[in-house]
Amino acid sequence: MKVLVLSTLCTALALPAMAQDFSAQLKARQGQFRILAINLGIIGDMAKGEAEYDAEAAQSAADSIVAVSMINQGPLWPQGSSEMDLEGTRAKAEIWDNLPDVLSKWDDLGTQAANLQQVAATGQEALGPALGTLGGTCKACHDEYRAPQN
Amino acid sequence: MLRKLTSLAAIVLVTGGAGLWLTKPRTVASEVYAGLTGDAARGATTFTAAGCASCHYAPDAEGEAKRVLSGGQAFKTEFGTFHAPNISPHPQAGIGDWSLTEFASAVRLGTAPEGHHYYPAFPYSSYIRLEPQQIADLWAHLQTLPESDVPSKPHDLGFPFSIRASLGGWKMLYLSEDWVMDDPATHELARGRELVEALGHCGECHTPRTALGGLDRKRWLDGAANPSGEGEIPGIAPAHLDWSSTDIAYYLETGFTPDFDSAGGHMVAVVDNFAALPAEDRAAVAAYLKALGE
CATH class of the missing domain: 1.10.760 (Cytochrome Bc1 Complex; Chain D, domain 2)
Structure with missing residues (x-):
């Protein structure tokens, strides 16, 4: 009995210090980046000249990128889900120290995605520059807020 | 015993002294640079390829501010924290009063105009492979950048890395003009x-x-x-x-x-x-x- 009480007490005391289970949030935010990467790849291969230009495919890829950029990020990034708190994420704790900056960088992605959506069906030569500026918004955030790979 | 200690001390003094002399900061030959005129436009390309600004602009500088090389970015390493210095053309806070030869000694050999060693956080062990003309071009380009009067921050290093003289030995081991790839074919x-x-x-x-x-x-x-x-x-x-x-x-x-x-x-x-x-x-x-x- 004593052991049981003691172990229950220990569990209760330990709980607040233990990391919360944010595995769903991690999967969701990493999944959205994966959707971005797959669609950027479709357009990128056309921009590089490695795939034949296909206006319809380019347009739907750009539409998907815009769709991801419209996902409200708040619920995906709870306090306590940085790389300091959890395994399996490279999100730096600085994100939560600079939320307005992070959100403005996410907005920049939205702006550039919308630009890509405008030009995607207009011809192969429009893809490269639009993708370049969009890539700039990825780097701008990863520069400060993503930890290096282990 | 005492005699042994004295002779040991003498050996330490002599070898230490010879070591310091052998490893004292070197400078480039001024006659190589005396006749060179830098081309600022070519220097701009060299400057970009060398990534000078990436370490020497102010922390968090964006856009045009990246042309102001006021220094201040911190680089944490196992040896301590290095702070990139001001290399803008400001005569006091920056490097505006240097000569081309002093600049070349700094970039290729890691030697300051005051005669001390720079730490190899400054990648002179790569830049040593630059041609004198490229250094002159780079120097010409640096003159076209804005001045900044922000003072350089000292490095924050633990002992023994805080002793700059020890870098002379490091340079003997690691500072070489040799390329890894011999005789590139094209x-x-x-x-x-x-x-x-x-x-x-x-x-x-x-x-x-x-x-x-x-x-x-x-x-x-x-x-x-x-x-x-x-x-x-x-x-x-x-x-x-x-x-x-x-x-x-x-x-x-x-x-x-x-x-x-x-x-x-x-x-x-x-x-x-x-x-x-x-x-x-x-x-x-x-x-x-x-x-x-x-």
Whole structure:
């Protein structure tokens, strides 16, 4: 009995210090980046000249990128889900120290995605520059807020 | 016993003195630079390829502010924290009152005009492979940048790394003009070699270091621990990187990997610089990396 009480007490005391289970949030935010990467790849291969230009495919890829950029990020990034708190994420704790900056960088992605959506069906030569500026918004955030790979 | 100690002390003094003399900071031959006139436009390209601004602009500088080389960025390493100094043309706070020869001694040999060693956080062990004309061009370009009166911050290093004289020994071991790739077969490979081994100083992060902090050139571009202590820097020699030449050039232009992940950390600054260079330069880097496996 004593052991049981003691172990229950220990569990209760330990709980607040233990990391919360944010595995769903991690999967969701990493999944959205994966959707971005797959669609950027479709357009990128056309921009590089490695795939034949296909206006319809380019347009739907750009539409998907815009769709991801419209996902409200708040619920995906709870306090306590940085790389300091959890395994399996490279999100730096600085994100939560600079939320307005992070959100403005996410907005920049939205702006550039919308630009890509405008030009995607207009011809192969429009893809490269639009993708370049969009890539700039990825780097701008990863520069400060993503930890290096282990 | 006392006599033994005295003779030991004498030996230490003599060898230590000889060591200090042997390892004292070297300077470049001024006659090499006396006749050179720098071309600021060519120097701008060299400046971009060498990534000077990426370390010397103020922390968090954006846009035009990146042309102001006021220094202040902190680089945390296992030896302590280095602070990039002000290298703007300001005569007191920056390097405006230096001569071209002093600048060349700093960039190629890591020697300050005041006669002390610079720490190799400043990648002079790569820049030593620059041609004197390239140094003159770089110097001419630096004069065109805005002045900043922000004072340089001192480094924050623990003992014994705080003793600059010890760097003389380090330089004897690791400061060499030799290239890793001998006799590049084409002009493109020669340019790629210059971009990777000298200007872009890629080896400084992508090559592992010895216990004494020098590059282990036998494991050239094999990947290494991040000097900041955070994670790993990937290997980019052919054994580690199977990207096509197009993939490598495209990454240097856009920051996108072949599976459309994007560059992060310090590589963002590197990609920004390479994106501003001509496409032939990015192709040259790709050709060089591919040729390392041959």
